[in-house]
Amino acid sequence: MKRKLVTFLTMTAMVTLFTTGINETAYAQTMDEETVVSQNYASGTVYIYTAADLVNHADTSMGDNYVLMNDIDISAYMGNIAGMQLQGTFNGNGHIIYGINGDKSLFSYNLGRISNLTVVGNLQVNSASFIDIGGIAATNTGTIEDCVSQVNITSGGSSNIRVGGVAATNVGDIYRCKNEGYISGNISEVGGIIGLNGGTNVVDCENTGAISFTTSNCHVYAGGIIGDETRFSGNTQFSIENCKNSGDISGDAGNGAATIGGVIGEATRKGDNSTSSIKNCTNAGNISGTGSLGGVIGNINRGNSYMQNGVEIPSGGDNIVVEGCGNSGNITAKKSGSSSVGGVFGGAVISKTGTIYVKGCGNSGSIYSENGRSDVNIDVLGGIGGAMNNFGTEDGTGSYVYVENCYNRGYVDDNVNYSSDQIANTSGSNMAVTNCQYTGNRFKTDADGTIHAYYPDGTPIYNQFIFDGYFTYYIQADGTAMKDNLTYHPDGTHIICFDEKGHEVFMDFYYCSKVGYTCYFDSLGYIYKDQITFVGNKTYYLNANGKMENSGWFQFANGMDYGYANADGTLKTNQFSYDPWGRIVFYHWNGMVARGLITDGVYYYNMDTTDGHYLGSFQ
Structure with missing residues (x-):
């Protein structure tokens, strides 16, 4: 047994006396040949090293603080683990849980906090009754943050179900989460992040997974982020941002019929005399269906009635504000019925005291109808909104709909019953559309996704960068937008990237199929090479070729320092751990292995000056 390194439980920083030339802060830990535990975790923390460890706690109330110490595969244990009920905290610690399978969510309820976790697998649900299924949790009443779901969810049972890529039902808060799994099947409420949201905050979340549904005799609410935004007792307003x-x-x-939005399917009032907001959200996914279809929101509904103890909750001036949101995806009204379609919102309906306020939003996606002009299936297509309806209050006052400083740069099919560059159909009073005229460059995206751009006079644009208000494109010599490609910036020095939608990538990771690995691009769109970058509380390294390290032990481009990258690209930081040969090393805040002499103020630790492995300690 190796001598244990003594845990130093005060806030004194461990000082690097000799490392890579930078004074850095680290923290002492307790370790032996089998255990490496960071003192950054609270006393009494439960450490999960294996799937069997997780099984030991899965059927408890889970009221402790749990930390995942390794990537684990639970495929053989899913029956014992699925449906966990968390009352404490579960910190994935940047690790991955593989092998999600069966017909239950990993967590049935989260009443505490789930963070820094990636889950991977496939759920095949064949239910004869209505249930909730989430990629991470069926129901969240606590907080989920910095998590990624790569769980594919398919519903094939006789009953429709509610599905969320992260949580099916949310009554809590969700921050900085991403869903990459696809969702399909017999579903009535579905969102890339949340199926039904009654929570307060959904911020900095992203969905890249495709959503498809097939139901019968059932209204469907579907959104790229949230399927149905509604009221839950105790939560009187919501904020959906970024x-x-x-x-x-x-x-x-x-x-x-369906209510489908690129960000939210339907947004309804939350409570009495409250203001809820949807800000700075974007959609680049294509939408197709029948019903109320919007590039950002399918339907904004300020007409719902809510009861409490048998008494209707009054609407004393509830407001919904949609601001700074945009759509670049195509929207297609299918033949199976009539649809109200808008580049920003499909419908805006108000019949209670309050205001719907849409401002500073835009569309560059193309809007199509499969029905054409019809006496049966009547489509209403608007570049900004499909329809606005103010049914008013009983005394005829107190309800308003405003659309201000919005624009449409996309193509709108005019071979339909009702078509407009702005709002296709309006009904009622106390409504205004102001400063929404647009006379600049236009975009048209073909059914196959090919993007074209035109000057105001209709002349095609060639060999030019062009901005649609939210995304930057490069229109090539053939008049189409560059997609999924690396190219040089006009300065001839820096490499930039356009993703599969034709958007230039800024401040984000992107898997570049041309080179076969993931890269990162900064605020100017330039590729990172030989750079450490920090996203939230996570650390990454892009090597000399621009590749994100994600395959374990590696050497930095300086030829001297080493680090360890997890499969998701996050680096081990601020902790003792092991190198590939089982020797103890210490990883700094920037992911580099410490070399030379380091101290926690009580003990000195001698780390090899070449590769950083632990040699001994003294006082």
């Missing part, structure tokens, strides 16, 4: 969707959404509701 969320983005690039997953396509399509479906057939049979004899029913």
Whole structure:
């Protein structure tokens, strides 16, 4: 047994006396040949090293603080683990849980906090009754943050179900989460992040997974981020901010209809005299279906009635504000029925005291109808909104709909019953559309996704960068937008990237199929090479070729320092751990292995000056 390194439990920093030339802060830990535990975790923390460890706690109330110490595969244990009920905290610690399978969510309820976790697998649900299924949790009443779901969810049972890529039902808060799994099947409420949201905050979330549904005799609510935003007791307003969707959404509701939005399917009032907001959200996914279809929101509904103890909760001036949101995805009204379609919102309906306020939003996606002009299936297509309706209050006052400083740069099919560059159909009073005229460059995206751009006079644009208000494109010599490609910036020095939607990538990771690995691009769109970058509380390294390290032990481009990258690209930081040969090393805040002499103020630790492995300690 190796001598244990003594845990130093005060806030004194461990000082690096000789390392890579930078004074850095680290923290002492307790370790032996089998255990490496960071003192950054609270006393009494439960450490999960294996799937069997997780099984030992899965059937308890889970009221402790749990930390995942390794990537684990639970495929053989899913029956014992699925449906956990968390009352404490579960810190994934940047690790991955593989092998999600069966017909239950990993967590049935989260009443505490789930963070820094990635889950991977496939759920095949064949239910004869309505249930909730989430990629991470069926129901969240606590907080989920910095998590990624790569769980594919398919519903094939006789009953429709509610599905969320992260949580099916949310009554809590969700921050900085991402869904990459696809969702399909017999579903009535579905969102890339949340199926039904009654919580307060959904911030900095992203969905890239495709969503498709096939139901019958059932209204479907589907959104790239949230399917149905509604009221839950105790939560009187909501804030949906900085969320983005690039997953396509399509479906057939049979004899029913659908409310589909690139970000939110339907947004309804939350409470009495409250203001809820949807801000700075974007959609790049294509939408197709029948019903109320919007590039950002399918339907904004300020007309719902809510009861409490048998008494209706009054609407004393509830407001919904949609601000700074945009759509670049195509929207297609299918033949199976009539649809109200808008580049920003499909419908805005108000019949209670309050205001719907849409401002500073835009569309560059193309809007199509499969029905054409029809006496049966009547489509209403608007570049900004499909329809606005103010049914008013009983005394005829107190309800308003405003659309201000919005624009449409996309193509709108005019071979339909009602078509407009702005709002296609309005009904009622106390409504205004102001400063929404647009006379600049236009975009048209073909059904196959090919993007074209035109000057105001209709002349095609060639060999030019062009901005649609939210995304930057490069229109090539053939008049189409560059996609999924690396190219040089006009300065001839820096490499930039356009993703599969044709958008230039800024401040984000992107898997570049041309080179076969993931890269990162900064605020100017330039590729990172030989750089450490920090995203939230996670650390990454892009090597000399621009590749994100994600395959374990590696050497930095300086030829001297080493680090360890997890499969998701996050680096081990601020902790003692092991190198590939089983020797103890210490990883600094920037992911580099410490070399030379380091101290926690009580003990000195001698780390090899070449590769950083632990040699001994003294006082």
